[in-house]
Amino acid sequence: MATKIDERSRTREPLSRERILRTAVAVADKGGAESLSMRRIAQELGVVAMALYKHVANKDELLDGMIDAVIGEIDPPIEGADWKTAMRERILSARRALLRHPWASQVIESRAEPTPTIIGYMDSMMGIFISGGFSVDLMHHAMHVMGSRILGFSQELFDETSSMPADEAIAMWAQLADRYPNIAALVGEISGGDISHDEGSVVGGGCDDQFEFEFALDLMLDGLERLRSAPTPQPAGSTG
Amino acid sequence: MATKIDERSRTREPLSRERILRTAVAVADKGGAESLSMRRIAQELGVVAMALYKHVANKDELLDGMIDAVIGEIDPPIEGADWKTAMRERILSARRALLRHPWASQVIESRAEPTPTIIGYMDSMMGIFISGGFSVDLMHHAMHVMGSRILGFSQELFDETSSMPADEAIAMWAQLADRYPNIAALVGEISGGDISHDEGSVVGGGCDDQFEFEFALDLMLDGLERLRSAPTPQPAGSTG
DNA sequence: TACCCTAGGTGTACGGCGTACACTCTGTCA
DNA sequence: TGACAGAGTGTACGCCGTACACCTAGGGTA
Numbered sequence: 001m002a003t004k005i006d007e008r009s010r011t012r013e014p015l016s017r018e019r020i021l022r023t024a025v026a027v028a029d030k031g032g033a034e035s036l037s038m039r040r041i042a043q044e045l046g047v048v049a050m051a052l053y054k055h056v057a058n059k060d061e062l063l064d065g066m067i068d069a070v071i072g073e074i075d076p077p078i079e080g081a082d083w084k085t086a087m088r089e090r091i092l093s094a095r096r097a098l099l100r101h102p103w104a105s106q107v108i109e110s111r112a113e114p115t116p117t118i119i120g121y122m123d124s125m126m127g128i129f130i131s132g133g134f135s136v137d138l139m140h141h142a143m144h145v146m147g148s149r150i151l152g153f154s155q156e157l158f159d160e161t162s163s164m165p166a167d168e169a170i171a172m173w174a175q176l177a178d179r180y181p182n183i184a185a186l187v188g189e190i191s192g193g194d195i196s197h198d199e200g201s202v203v204g205g206g207c208d209d210q211f212e213f214e215f216a217l218d219l220m221l222d223g224l225e226r227l228r229s230a231p232t233p234q235p236a237g238s239t240g
Numbered sequence: 241m242a243t244k245i246d247e248r249s250r251t252r253e254p255l256s257r258e259r260i261l262r263t264a265v266a267v268a269d270k271g272g273a274e275s276l277s278m279r280r281i282a283q284e285l286g287v288v289a290m291a292l293y294k295h296v297a298n299k300d301e302l303l304d305g306m307i308d309a310v311i312g313e314i315d316p317p318i319e320g321a322d323w324k325t326a327m328r329e330r331i332l333s334a335r336r337a338l339l340r341h342p343w344a345s346q347v348i349e350s351r352a353e354p355t356p357t358i359i360g361y362m363d364s365m366m367g368i369f370i371s372g373g374f375s376v377d378l379m380h381h382a383m384h385v386m387g388s389r390i391l392g393f394s395q396e397l398f399d400e401t402s403s404m405p406a407d408e409a410i411a412m413w414a415q416l417a418d419r420y421p422n423i424a425a426l427v428g429e430i431s432g433g434d435i436s437h438d439e440g441s442v443v444g445g446g447c448d449d450q451f452e453f454e455f456a457l458d459l460m461l462d463g464l465e466r467l468r469s470a471p472t473p474q475p476a477g478s479t480g
Numbered sequence: 481t482a483c484c485c486t487a488g489g490t491g492t493a494c495g496g497c498g499t500a501c502a503c504t505c506t507g508t509c510a
Numbered sequence: 511t512g513a514c515a516g517a518g519t520g521t522a523c524g525c526c527g528t529a530c531a532c533c534t535a536g537g538g539t540a
Contacts, residue, residue, distance in 0.1 A: 015517075037497065050499075051518045059498065106349065119420060126422035136429045139422070144452035145459050147389070154387075180359060182366035182379070189376045212384035219385050219463040227459075255488075277526065290528075291489050299527065 015047060017055045021065045025101065028066065033103035038062075063107055068117040070104045073097040074152075077124065083132020084221050087125070091217060094152030105153050118151075125150055134228055142224050149220070154213050166191070255287060257295045261305045265341065268306065273343035278302075303347055308357040310344045313337040314392075317364065323372020324461050327365070331457060334392030345393050358391075365390055374468055382464050389460070394453050406431070 013019070023044050028036045038059060042049040056062045075093040077086045098104050108118070122143070129139040143150070164172070170191045177184035190207055253259070263284050268276045278299060282289040296302045315333040317326045338344050348358070362383070369379040383390070404412070410431045417424035430447055 038499080039497075048519055050501095050520080053499070054517055109346065109349065119423070123420040123422045126426065130422055130425070136425050140426055140429070140447065141452065141455050145456040147394075147456065149387070180363040182363045182370055183359070185370070185376050186366065186380055189380070207380065212381065215381050216385040216387065219467070220459065223459040223463045278528080279526080288490055290491080290530095293528070294488055 015045065015051060015055055017065070019045070020052055020055055020062070021069055024062060024066050025069055028103040028107075029101060033106055036103070060111070063111060064115045067104065067108055067111070068115055070097050070101050071115075071117045071121055071151075073100070074121065077128055083128050083134070084225060086128045086132075088217060088221060090125070090128070091146075091150060091152060092214070094150070095154065095213060096152070098152040098154075105148075105151075108151065109148070122150070132228070134224075138224075138227060141227075145220055145224060149217065154209060255285065255291060255295055257305070260285070260292055260295055260302070261309055264302060264306050265309055268343040268347075269341060273346055276343070300351070303351060304355045307344065307348055307351070308355055310337050310341050311355075311357045311361055311391075313340070314361065317368055323368050323374070324465060326368045326372075328457060328461060330365070330368070331386075331390060331392060332454070334390070335394065335453060336392070338392040338394075345388075345391075348391065349388070362390070372468070374464075378464075378467060381467075385460055385464060389457065394449060 020041065024036060024041050027041055027044055031040075038052055039049045041062075042052055045051075052062075056065065074097050075090065077090050081089070108114075114122070125146075126139055126143060129142050130136070134142060147153075170187055173180070173184050173187040260281065264276060264281050267281055267284055271280075278292055279289045281302075282292055285291075292302075296305065314337050315330065317330050321329070348354075354362070365386075366379055366383060369382050370376070374382060387393075410427055413420070413424050413427040
């Protein structure tokens, strides 16, 4: 009995909200969002599930805490940089954080309401636009243009072959060329160019995600800069 | 006994994959994705949960079927239009489908692999770029630029006040002005402009989501058009 | 007519989930 | 010494997806 007390009070540091959040993030990092259960986290902590509820209100609050932890990893804005550099670098930092925690984007989108931390992050991004000379109105449009990319979301809809060897994937798409001719053309182009630059799959891992992300990001930032300097704040749609 | 047989064979049309999918979509439309359970769908059909498994392999396959149903509502590309119009109108059609089925975007993103229907849709969108004179390479970049917006995703991260009366939301953000100064400025601008144009909330429902979506869409399409006509297919990033 | 086969719907059960609620400790302070 | 509080436990409930054995009606065949 006495040894048990010793063991508990000495070797086991007490539970805390912070420790729970750290463990939860670790569990999700390892097993993905769907492996994250109260029982699983508790088990990792050597404790029973209900013990967690003495420190977090419920699972949703825990998810919010995990989100805030990820947002907290995003670097603060660069001091003294022009708006475009500041925006660009911070979004890339956000992307790095999300790549470290692949479960985060889905969890963030599953939550109905953003946490105060996310709202604060958004406000700070708005501040970068405002400081960069954007009107409040154009800043508003700019935030909608950036969308969830402002949090570093890369939203690849095409990761499906990532578990497949590159040559196998190429063969697969070639076989489906009559059904998906354009994808086949794309795969052919990429694999024909330099297949050696990435050992991942063809569409998804085979193309350079980081390059594509920055390409899209720069296109948007360039578009916004053009509007910022233009007399009329509205892009010329196809109707105009 | 005989009446029961009559009732079954006459008044109850037999189960089928189509009928299950229709019912599942209806349930999700009414109660959201989180209300969609096999038991709930079965109940709606006056049948026991396990009966569904004679027509769909499992819940994931059912979700795929539901996704395909939504994608199927997207209009085909306009014949004979220029690439920009075709792309713009089809994306707006996709957005309309997603607005009819608010659960769909989350379900699509939750699935690890896209369905053949989604792959086909993507291929067809690629075809619009190619027919519009894009190189395969630029088409590839363009697809990444559009991201999930190509499926009509609007990904509003700021719907949090949508259940709140506009004046209440304005007061709330005004009170938080020291913590979120830029959001407060935005809210002030919108509510100061014309508060009457929408009875929804301020950030989220209060701004014109449709306008913002088209604004962002046009900015991207304009950016892509510029690249299409330019000698170098790469946007000038802030590093250049 | 007697038979069986098959497709489709049923019932039960299992292991997982979030969490309500009542409990038992253990350390603190009066 | 004894009351108290705060932390961890144990049990239980109602959900979930779904495996598996069962029943039953309709249809084809001998």
